[in-house]
Amino acid sequence: MSKNTYFKHEGPWSDANDPLMCSDTGDWRTKRPIVDKDKCIFCGFCQIYCPVQVMEMVGDSHFEADLGFCKGCGICAQECPKQAITMVSEGEFVS
Amino acid sequence: MSEKKKGKLSPVIDYKKHEDPFSKGVAFCPGCGLELLIRFIPQVMGNDIVMTGTPSCSAPVLLGQNNQSWHSLSYFGTLMTGAAANATGLVRYYNRAGIDNTVVCFNGDGTAADIGFGNMSGAAERNEPFIYICYDNEGYMNTGIQKSGTTPYGASTTTTPVAKGSRGKNLRRMNLALKMAMSKIPYAATATLSDLGDLAKKLLKAKEMKKNGFCFLHVFAPCPTGWGYDPAMTVEVCRRAVKTNYFPLWEAENGKIRMTKTVNKPKPVEHYMEPIKKFKHLDDNDRAILQEDVDYELCMLGGLSILEKECVLPEAAD
Ligand code: SF4
Ligand code: SF4
Numbered sequence: 001m002s003k004n005t006y007f008k009h010e011g012p013w014s015d016a017n018d019p020l021m022c023s024d025t026g027d028w029r030t031k032r033p034i035v036d037k038d039k040c041i042f043c044g045f046c047q048i049y050c051p052v053q054v055m056e057m058v059g060d061s062h063f064e065a066d067l068g069f070c071k072g073c074g075i076c077a078q079e080c081p082k083q084a085i086t087m088v089s090e091g092e093f094v095s
Numbered sequence: 096m097s098e099k100k101k102g103k104l105s106p107v108i109d110y111k112k113h114e115d116p117f118s119k120g121v122a123f124c125p126g127c128g129l130e131l132l133i134r135f136i137p138q139v140m141g142n143d144i145v146m147t148g149t150p151s152c153s154a155p156v157l158l159g160q161n162n163q164s165w166h167s168l169s170y171f172g173t174l175m176t177g178a179a180a181n182a183t184g185l186v187r188y189y190n191r192a193g194i195d196n197t198v199v200c201f202n203g204d205g206t207a208a209d210i211g212f213g214n215m216s217g218a219a220e221r222n223e224p225f226i227y228i229c230y231d232n233e234g235y236m237n238t239g240i241q242k243s244g245t246t247p248y249g250a251s252t253t254t255t256p257v258a259k260g261s262r263g264k265n266l267r268r269m270n271l272a273l274k275m276a277m278s279k280i281p282y283a284a285t286a287t288l289s290d291l292g293d294l295a296k297k298l299l300k301a302k303e304m305k306k307n308g309f310c311f312l313h314v315f316a317p318c319p320t321g322w323g324y325d326p327a328m329t330v331e332v333c334r335r336a337v338k339t340n341y342f343p344l345w346e347a348e349n350g351k352i353r354m355t356k357t358v359n360k361p362k363p364v365e366h367y368m369e370p371i372k373k374f375k376h377l378d379d380n381d382r383a384i385l386q387e388d389v390d391y392e393l394c395m396l397g398g399l400s401i402l403e404k405e406c407v408l409p410e411a412a413d
Binding site for chain 1: 101102103104105107108111115117118119120121122123125126127128130131134159160162163164165166167288291319325326327328329330331
């Protein structure tokens, strides 16, 4: 990682050498993006438009969301030119 | 049509040459335009930029909480009244110390258009060599969705509500980017999140042009929470803003305006307003006022972009 070279400390009370804070934003989700591998043409639109930047390349075949942090906004499904992504209610995955 | 399994990977991915310095789970609302923008900037411009900004939606994440941080960028938190003045101090210090860097003053429209406008205008006049990026969500979202100078005509906010004696904002929005371009700074541009390639080009150009002085980028970044639309529509709202010329994309070098995207057969502004709740109460008359405003601003831009070629100066006296 390219470390900043200007300040040792990011601010008077925030130390960038510590591990970064991270919330389980995946918990917020009410709908989950499910990618249809066959429909996906690997254009990457879902990746560039995902605000959280959690759409990850799986090899060079398709994209999948990191569900630990995906907030379930649905932008990826809206922007996919092939309608390869469906937003499925989280209720479906409760066992 | 032959169904090819693999299309071409979006060229925008090539612009993202650097790592995302933010931690994965940060506290922005789902579908936040600001989050898309703030993660995009260092991926394109590099992680070694120094950011400064003010209390706003961006501050809780950029500043950090207690003694920890959400990202590994250098960030200097300051006040809305003096954002550009602080950036001036930073950039002058680096110049004196002989450190070559990029200072990015990153603020919302509340700071840029209203509270911190004076010192931004001053920094533009003095031509301070840093980049000012205004993310425009058309109001003070972080403090509870109050109207700002860039809130458009008719929009409902908590200070311009739809209630007895009030039908949304009864004033027109200001065109901040045009104001800054008219300061004849080396580079001013508008951009939005539906056209990320265009945004990346403008970010890189600003990084290059800042050696000549002040650069200003006005980025339209919608807010699902404050405007009342489905979070999935953030990018689509940006796209519609461009397609209806509600938010035209252009750039200006030393005040010379050039459209970076011309829209053939623009849709009426209703098309942009349709998914957004803050415009729901507007009637045909109000929509016509907004349309007139949009047309007027586009004419102004169009006129300014041909100014030099067409303008005939009066003959000089002997
Ligand atoms: S936008 Fe759709 S088609 Fe393109 S990579 Fe993502 S899932 Fe695949
Ligand atoms: S639902 Fe939203 S946060 Fe989740 S992967 Fe899609 S765009 Fe990203």
